[in-house]
Amino acid sequence: MRENVTKQEYDLTTDAPFLQAELMDVMRLFGADAPKAEHTFAADGDRFLNTVRIGGKEYTFCERQPYEGEIEFKRYARRFAKLALYEALKAETGRSMPWGALTGIRPTKLAYAEEEAGRDFEPLFEKFGVSKGNIRLVRAVLDAQKGIYSREAGMADLYIGIPFCPSKCNYCSFITADIKRTGQYLDGYLDALEKEIAACKGLYRTLRSVYIGGGTPLVLPSEALRRVLNAAAPFAAECAEYTVEAGRPDVFTDEKLQMLKEYGVTRICVNPQTFSDATLERIGRNHTSADIYRAFEMAKKYGFDVNCDLIAGLTGETAEEFKESVDKAAALSPENITVHTLCLKKGARLKEEESYLCVADISEMIAYSREKLHAAGYVPYYMYRQKYMAGNCENTGWTKPGKACIYNVDVMEEISDNIACGANAVGKKIFPAEGRIERIGAPKDIPTYIQKISSIIESKKLFLSEK
Numbered sequence: 082m083r084e085n086v087t088k089q090e091y092d093l094t095t096d097a098p099f100l101q102a103e104l105m106d107v108m109r110l111f112g113a114d115a116p117k118a119e120h121t122f123a124a125d126g127d128r129f130l131n132t133v134r135i136g137g138k139e140y141t142f143c144e145r146q147p148y149e150g151e152i153e154f155k156r157y158a159r160r161f162a163k164l165a166l167y168e169a170l171k172a173e174t175g176r177s178m179p180w181g182a183l184t185g186i187r188p189t190k191l192a193y194a195e196e197e198a199g200r201d202f203e204p205l206f207e208k209f210g211v212s213k214g215n216i217r218l219v220r221a222v223l224d225a226q227k228g229i230y231s232r233e234a235g236m237a238d239l240y241i242g243i244p245f246c247p248s249k250c251n252y253c254s255f256i257t258a259d260i261k262r263t264g265q266y267l268d269g270y271l272d273a274l275e276k277e278i279a280a281c282k283g284l285y286r287t288l289r290s291v292y293i294g295g296g297t298p299l300v301l302p303s304e305a306l307r308r309v310l311n312a313a314a315p316f317a318a319e320c321a322e323y324t325v326e327a328g329r330p331d332v333f334t335d336e337k338l339q340m341l342k343e344y345g346v347t348r349i350c351v352n353p354q355t356f357s358d359a360t361l362e363r364i365g366r367n368h369t370s371a372d373i374y375r376a377f378e379m380a381k382k383y384g385f386d387v388n389c390d391l392i393a394g395l396t397g398e399t400a401e402e403f404k405e406s407v408d409k410a411a412a413l414s415p416e417n418i419t420v421h422t423l424c425l426k427k428g429a430r431l432k433e434e435e436s437y438l439c440v441a442d443i444s445e446m447i448a449y450s451r452e453k454l455h456a457a458g459y460v461p462y463y464m465y466r467q468k469y470m471a472g473n474c475e476n477t478g479w480t481k482p483g484k485a486c487i488y489n490v491d492v493m494e495e496i497s498d499n500i501a502c503g504a505n506a507v508g509k510k511i512f513p514a515e516g517r518i519e520r521i522g523a524p525k526d527i528p529t530y531i532q533k534i535s536s537i538i539e540s541k542k543l544f545l546s547e548k
């Protein structure tokens with residue numbers, strides 16, 4: 082099946098506007114196959130009644146669920162409405178989804194919520210139509226997070242964003258740009274970034290990790306990279322995990338890796354995405370698979386833990402090519418392998434070009450990665466989903482035992498404050514006792530970030546000090 086991932090309109094009406102967004106998420110799961118649907122909702126005491134009309138057929142679903150207060154009422158109303166529409170669309174189209182009627186990006190959070198309420202999460206996931214394989218995946222992630230997952234208040238991680246890259250990949254929606262075009266802002270960006278990072282010192286109780294992400298941090302000239310590492314050094318000294326998303330293999334040099342080592346970096350990302358030279362060229366990455374091997378060898382020479390990113394569903398790639406990439410990544414035996422499913426958002430060149438994505442083989446690709454990585458001794462330790470994801474699949478981080486990345490667990494499970502510095506960085510403050518999360522964003526565009534740095538810092542200090 083080919084799925085238009087660029088423009089998608091769904092013909093859905095509901096008499097309950099507060100359910101509209103969730104119902105649309107369910108329509109989106111069915112993509113081009115989603116027929117016109119009409120939904121009505123009624124509640125009577127603890128009875129939730131959803132009716133879905135598609136064509137000449139009417140599907141009625143009644144659930145009994147006691148609740149307390151409006152928040153809980155709306156939570157159950159959304160849950161049952163999604164389930165009703167999903168069941169109706171499934172009956173109508175004959176298609177089921179790997180995550181059933183679950184549309185949220187963090188299935189593990191729902192699983193944790195069930196477990197914390199004293200219930201096994203599996204019956205709820207089964208009710209939502211989640212596949213057995215995905216239930217096993219969530220269970221394995223929860224197991225792998227034991228010893229890392231904690232809802233203690235006052236924990237934080239530091240993120241530093243470097244929005245510069247050697248070229249722009251065609252599927253990328255991040256604000257990053259080719260450094261040849263934006264290099265003129267680099268000095269100003271670093272001046273602002275240094276101030277922002279310094280202002281965050283001490284605005285947390287326990288720092289769990291430091292993560293310098295991108296973009297492609299290693300595309301920075303050596304002295305610029307040193308400035309970022311100097312700014313992060315007082316934070317890195319407080320925690321055991323320090324990651325640099327070094328990034329694309331074409332920017333690795335001995336000088337820069339040596340510098341990372343001197344500053345105490347423990348983990349770096351070598352991101353091949355694919356080992357196919359033809360695909361690498363097609364997606365606009367200016368490197369070859371030979372560069373990947375070279376970068377990997379360099380990383381290991383300096384003793385870093387390594388994460389390798391792969392993407393299932395890259396333009397024109399067959400399942401066989403993807404499987405070969407999984408085999409090659411596993412053969413390199415990095416500590417972590419992250420398997421992403423292609424997700425095209427606004428801003429990706431591929432999306433603007435109205436490209437079509439072949440999703441027929443995505444499930445096969447993901448199934449293979451699970452089988453292969455399990456057999457190679459990896460366990461899944463975090464996972465999340467995104468809207469517009471090919472084949473309604475997920476992204477999964479795999480780890481060798483004892484090598485799970487704390488930063489990824491903290492961010493994906495939203496259990497720790499994220500002190501995010503840089504253009505387009507989104508910080509989070511977690512209030513575990515209230516189950517509340519607050520966010521703070523920075524301007525996307527680099528010149529605006531530089532210009533507004535004083536007010537960004539003031540807002541950030543207030544935000545992080547909030548009790």
Ligand code: SF4
Pocket residue numbers: 245246247248249250253254255257295296297328329
């Ligand atoms: S995918 Fe990564 S390397 Fe490519 S442009 Fe986006 S941030 Fe840069």
